[in-house]
Amino acid sequence: MNDFYIDPKRQNKERILGLFFQHDALSKPQIAELTGFSLPTINGHMKDLENMGMIGPGELMDSSGGRPAISYRLQPRSKLALGAEIRKDFIKICLCDLKGEVVKLWNIGVEYKNEKAYSVKLNSLLKEAISTCGYPLDNILGIGISIQGVVSKDGTEIIFSKILDTSELDIDVIRKDISIPVRLCHDVKTAALAELWHNRKVSNGIYIALSEHLGGALIKSRCIEHGRSGYAGSWDHITYSTKGKLCYCGRRGCIDTYCNFATLFDGESIPDFFFKLREEKSKSHEERWRKYLSTIAFGLYQTWLILERRIILGGDLSMWLIPDDVAFIENEIINRSTFTCKPGFVIKSRVEHHASAIGAALPYLAEEIPEYVRPIESWSTYCKPETVEF
Numbered sequence: 001m002n003d004f005y006i007d008p009k010r011q012n013k014e015r016i017l018g019l020f021f022q023h024d025a026l027s028k029p030q031i032a033e034l035t036g037f038s039l040p041t042i043n044g045h046m047k048d049l050e051n052m053g054m055i056g057p058g059e060l061m062d063s064s065g066g067r068p069a070i071s072y073r074l075q076p077r078s079k080l081a082l083g084a085e086i087r088k089d090f091i092k093i094c095l096c097d098l099k100g101e102v103v104k105l106w107n108i109g110v111e112y113k114n115e116k117a118y119s120v121k122l123n124s125l126l127k128e129a130i131s132t133c134g135y136p137l138d139n140i141l142g143i144g145i146s147i148q149g150v151v152s153k154d155g156t157e158i159i160f161s162k163i164l165d166t167s168e169l170d171i172d173v174i175r176k177d178i179s180i181p182v183r184l185c186h187d188v189k190t191a192a193l194a195e196l197w198h199n200r201k202v203s204n205g206i207y208i209a210l211s212e213h214l215g216g217a218l219i220k221s222r223c224i225e226h227g228r229s230g231y232a233g234s235w236d237h238i239t240y241s242t243k244g245k246l247c248y249c250g251r252r253g254c255i256d257t258y259c260n261f262a263t264l265f266d267g268e269s270i271p272d273f274f275f276k277l278r279e280e281k282s283k284s285h286e287e288r289w290r291k292y293l294s295t296i297a298f299g300l301y302q303t304w305l306i307l308e309r310r311i312i313l314g315g316d317l318s319m320w321l322i323p324d325d326v327a328f329i330e331n332e333i334i335n336r337s338t339f340t341c342k343p344g345f346v347i348k349s350r351v352e353h354h355a356s357a358i359g360a361a362l363p364y365l366a367e368e369i370p371e372y373v374r375p376i377e378s379w380s381t382y383c384k385p386e387t388v389e390f
């Protein structure tokens with residue numbers, strides 16, 4: 001048997017399983033109608049899928065005469081995956097199901113410290129999440145750990161991380177005694193994956209994280225572009241002014257230094273800032289917010305000129321954005337543009353909460369979903385395969 005052999009039985013089973021990702025409930029006669037398969041064929045595959053725990057019988061369906069048929073539904077929690085997000089002062093862990101929904105969420109206040117003890121702590125938190133989540137280990141496919149830094153394509157090595165010094169973060173310690181796969185990933189790329197999963201309309205785009213620090217990820221043909229090393233999409237270090245403040249990256253005047261949370265909020269909490277902006281209509285807050293959006297638009301215009309793709313505004317601020325803000329950014333880009341632009345290319349992200357943690361779990365789940373209905377690629381191909389460059 002060669003590598004290109006396609007097992008027709010497996011293909012038929014995948015065809016049936018895929019239908020359950022498109023329909024809430026289906027009876028066997030409905031499956032027969034949709035696939036053209038005979039009832040004995042359907043019975044055999046459905047039995048297998050039931051034994052695997054992936055589908056289960058539900059209520060009786062309405063029938064137009066004759067015996068009502070039993071409906072079957074996907075059992076989304078038959079496969080689960082964990083995504084963990086590491087930030088300066090907390091660790092967020094999400095348990096996600098086959099529909100990409102959050103089944104359980106842990107928000108743990110742990111201060112990041114660049115020492116071995118932190119990896120040990122993370123390891124014990126992950127083990128605790130597995131043992132207390134209420135689902136058997138057999139159902140959990142893997143753990144993705146998103147960090148504020150660029151990671152190698154295989155998820156084993158951190159290649160750039162200056163927001164948090166991660167030189168002592170040890171993947172071998174983090175996965176000690178955990179028998180399922182564990183990998184590292186770049187938080188902005190995983191947030192973009194969560195967006196792709198929940199927004200099928202996006203094929204190509206630039207995902208923008210408006211968070212404590214800015215970030216970006218490029219989307220091409222529904223995959224993440226990695227670039228030669230993994231830096232593709234890092235628009236946050238475009239130089240706004242060479243005389244500007246020192247950036248954490250070591251250079252001066254990057255867009256990030258003008259648009260990080262420390263500069264925007266100046267010690268105020270996010271809810272307080274937006275209360276003063278939206279409810280109290282504070283002039284100084286309005287001024288600061290416009291300046292922020294305008295600087296963001298300046299940076300995005302550079303990327304827009306080169307890539308001309310949809311721009312998706314995500315990150316921690318996504319939930320605070322109103323349509324006027326999105327339109328303001330888009331207009332600033334259009335007004336700067338050399339070319340005529342059709343409006344509607346700047347949109348707000350659909351996933352407003354926990355995007356980085358959710359996205360770190362999703363590629364494990366994608367692997368279990370038939371290719372023809374798979375929302376995103378699995379880890380092996382989530383970044384477009386690229387020609388090796390020298």
Ligand SMILES: [Zn+2]
Pocket residue numbers: 236237247248249250251254256
């Ligand atoms: Zn920088």
